[in-house]
Amino acid sequence: MSGSGPVLELDDVSVHFREDSLLTDIVPDSVKRRFGFDGESETVHAVDNVSIDIDKNDVVALVGESGCGKTTLGKAAVALQRPTSGSIRYKGHDIWDLYDGKENADMDFEQIRRALQIIHQDPGSALNPNRTVQANLSSPLERWNPELTFRDRRDRVLRLLKRIGLTPAEDYADRYAHQLSGGEQQRVALIRALMLEPDVILADEAVSALDVSLRIEIMDLMLDLQESFDTSYVFVSHNLSNARYLAGQADGSIAVMYLGRIVEYGPAEEIISNPQHPYTKILKWATPVLDPEQAAEAMREDTPMRGIDIPDATNPPTGCRFHTRCPEAREVCTQELPEFYPAPDNRNHVAACYRVDDDHEYWNSPELEDETADGYQSISD
Amino acid sequence: MAESPGTQSNVGTERPDSDVVFRVEGANVNFGMGRGQSNVLHDVSLDIYRGETLGIVGESGSGKSMFASALLDAVVDPGVLTGNITYYPRSGEPIDLLSLSDSELRRVRWEEVSMVFQGAMSAFNPTMNMEEHFEETLEAHDYDVDDGISRAKTMLRDLHLEPGRILRSFPHELSGGQKQRALIALSLILEPEVVVMDEPTAALDLLMQRSILNLLYNIKDKYDLTIVFISHDLPIVSGFADRLAVMYAFEFVETGPAREVLRDPAHPYTRSLLKSTPNLETPYDEMVPIEGESPDPVNHPSGCSYHPRCPIADEQCSHEVPDYHRVSAAHQAACFHWEKSADAIPLSLGSGSEDA
Numbered sequence: 150m151s152g153s154g155p156v157l158e159l160d161d162v163s164v165h166f167r168e169d170s171l172l173t174d175i176v177p178d179s180v181k182r183r184f185g186f187d188g189e190s191e192t193v194h195a196v197d198n199v200s201i202d203i204d205k206n207d208v209v210a211l212v213g214e215s216g217c218g219k220t221t222l223g224k225a226a227v228a229l230q231r232p233t234s235g236s237i238r239y240k241g242h243d244i245w246d247l248y249d250g251k252e253n254a255d256m257d258f259e260q261i262r263r264a265l266q267i268i269h270q271d272p273g274s275a276l277n278p279n280r281t282v283q284a285n286l287s288s289p290l291e292r293w294n295p296e297l298t299f300r301d302r303r304d305r306v307l308r309l310l311k312r313i314g315l316t317p318a319e320d321y322a323d324r325y326a327h328q329l330s331g332g333e334q335q336r337v338a339l340i341r342a343l344m345l346e347p348d349v350i351l352a353d354e355a356v357s358a359l360d361v362s363l364r365i366e367i368m369d370l371m372l373d374l375q376e377s378f379d380t381s382y383v384f385v386s387h388n389l390s391n392a393r394y395l396a397g398q399a400d401g402s403i404a405v406m407y408l409g410r411i412v413e414y415g416p417a418e419e420i421i422s423n424p425q426h427p428y429t430k431i432l433k434w435a436t437p438v439l440d441p442e443q444a445a446e447a448m449r450e451d452t453p454m455r456g457i458d459i460p461d462a463t464n465p466p467t468g469c470r471f472h473t474r475c476p477e478a479r480e481v482c483t484q485e486l487p488e489f490y491p492a493p494d495n496r497n498h499v500a501a502c503y504r505v506d507d508d509h510e511y512w513n514s515p516e517l518e519d520e521t522a523d524g525y526q527s528i529s530d
Numbered sequence: 531m532a533e534s535p536g537t538q539s540n541v542g543t544e545r546p547d548s549d550v551v552f553r554v555e556g557a558n559v560n561f562g563m564g565r566g567q568s569n570v571l572h573d574v575s576l577d578i579y580r581g582e583t584l585g586i587v588g589e590s591g592s593g594k595s596m597f598a599s600a601l602l603d604a605v606v607d608p609g610v611l612t613g614n615i616t617y618y619p620r621s622g623e624p625i626d627l628l629s630l631s632d633s634e635l636r637r638v639r640w641e642e643v644s645m646v647f648q649g650a651m652s653a654f655n656p657t658m659n660m661e662e663h664f665e666e667t668l669e670a671h672d673y674d675v676d677d678g679i680s681r682a683k684t685m686l687r688d689l690h691l692e693p694g695r696i697l698r699s700f701p702h703e704l705s706g707g708q709k710q711r712a713l714i715a716l717s718l719i720l721e722p723e724v725v726v727m728d729e730p731t732a733a734l735d736l737l738m739q740r741s742i743l744n745l746l747y748n749i750k751d752k753y754d755l756t757i758v759f760i761s762h763d764l765p766i767v768s769g770f771a772d773r774l775a776v777m778y779a780f781e782f783v784e785t786g787p788a789r790e791v792l793r794d795p796a797h798p799y800t801r802s803l804l805k806s807t808p809n810l811e812t813p814y815d816e817m818v819p820i821e822g823e824s825p826d827p828v829n830h831p832s833g834c835s836y837h838p839r840c841p842i843a844d845e846q847c848s849h850e851v852p853d854y855h856r857v858s859a860a861h862q863a864a865c866f867h868w869e870k871s872a873d874a875i876p877l878s879l880g881s882g883s884e885d886a
Binding site: 330331391397439441444 | 743
């Protein structure tokens, strides 16, 4: 069963959240009407119609702005968020059917829970501050491997601490989380997730909170541990440089998300060196370069986007969701949602933009009226 | 005997004193701790020039926020700040910040020098809308409220925010990026000369960070600002800052024009820091982390504070504190062996531009 096919298959997954305010439930309709409160609960389209596979030993980086749905999609992938529609299969078994007891397979939800783990952005709050590193790392073992003695667990913890360079391991094992630096905490959180030898780890902005100089160190460790533990990572990040470093070295992919949808997907290096979607190009523009001349030039340009703020996810724009900010948008983009078009020289690389298709009617479509999306003139004195 | 970094005033700079807006001389901050004295700002001297954007860069715990607090004499108890910090207003006598009374200090803060912190989320009162925040600030400093609010509207518009909607909003109704921009507008409402920004964008996504930096870059001249921008992220300030000051272990180890410091970093720490920065161009195997850990503020290493991690350190570095060495007219590095650093720590900035 394992070995062939993806570990996780997400098929047409959508996650919607209803924004129910207390008022919706308790205020009588007559009062709502009187005060012009429409009483409709709003639905946030966090993720819409996403299909993606995660293979064994894979790295899939989900990249996009705050509020684009990357964390929600990641959580759906590791069964921490039930999708509103669509299916998620773990080694061929529908996760939520198993959860509901619908599928009688040689597998139960508990096994899946254990095979899919998460590490958070803030390792400090992911570790229990009242317990030592040893206790923090032992608890997953106590839960899942009750046959192990204290000594077994201690040995395993010490071995792993040595493995990630926290030596002397005995000393580190007896420390509390606040006695570790940020980088050390994240390393402990990482092995805590690996303790149960999961198939997939969701790393949610796992290096963003660290000092720039520590990020490579942690990502190197993640790659190193991936080899020994046969794990896949779903790496959520707003930073293309980090996504490139991790996914690129593992021959993984990058999925660029915008307002709940994947807008571009492909091999990591391809996405970086040959971005097709205007949004990916803008993310690339926003990624700092070290070269001072190039950086100064980018600073003198205005943001190459018609609006700085991301639109409201309760009411996403029609057509291509990016059209309200896209510098290349034309009339046709406002009407219909573009499907995926393969990039010219790599069929594994797709982008949901009409511009990728040389024959599309886009090229004859009138340009949008030139106004900034937030309705302001850019600064001019 | 060499001086410790920064004991000289006006080190290696070629600019006239009349351009100086802030002069920091021999600033020290000490905290008494159970384990001994913790020295979190170590004999720091630096001039800040009128109208410049100064980027202060360093890792967590290198003392960069302490430097920002020192500029406003806002070091929290029980920290003790010593040294000289002089503020030169555009007109009038220089002000010795450390000798001011509380009320005098309150006037300087915000009206002359304002500050933007990282946590925009906690800077606002959740029970007040934005307009009330602006009004409160204007009233507390006896400014005309109507003039102030109309200034606020222009500023919000310059920061790509819709003034009417923003002023009516409560903090929780705004996104992180909107709040941070509203906070920047609030910090500028009393028309300060200098604005000190401590990691103002670090909690935001990269696209929002870059958009805000571009907006700041664009409004800087219009509002006649001197900006002190503090960040742990060297590349984010590249292009934004005119001058860079690199902090390591509570001292400035290298200062100079941003372009030179990035193109030809002289201090081994600056070079290693750049080398450890993930980016889109450098080949994977040329990005390497810095060995070792930053020093403990209680047990400062002898000699050069970077010597335990430095690949070119020798005997001298372990017992003698390096003075600033002049790299070029306005560029200096606190390193005995700065001339060897380029060969020892090769660096490519991507896009094929090999560093000499």
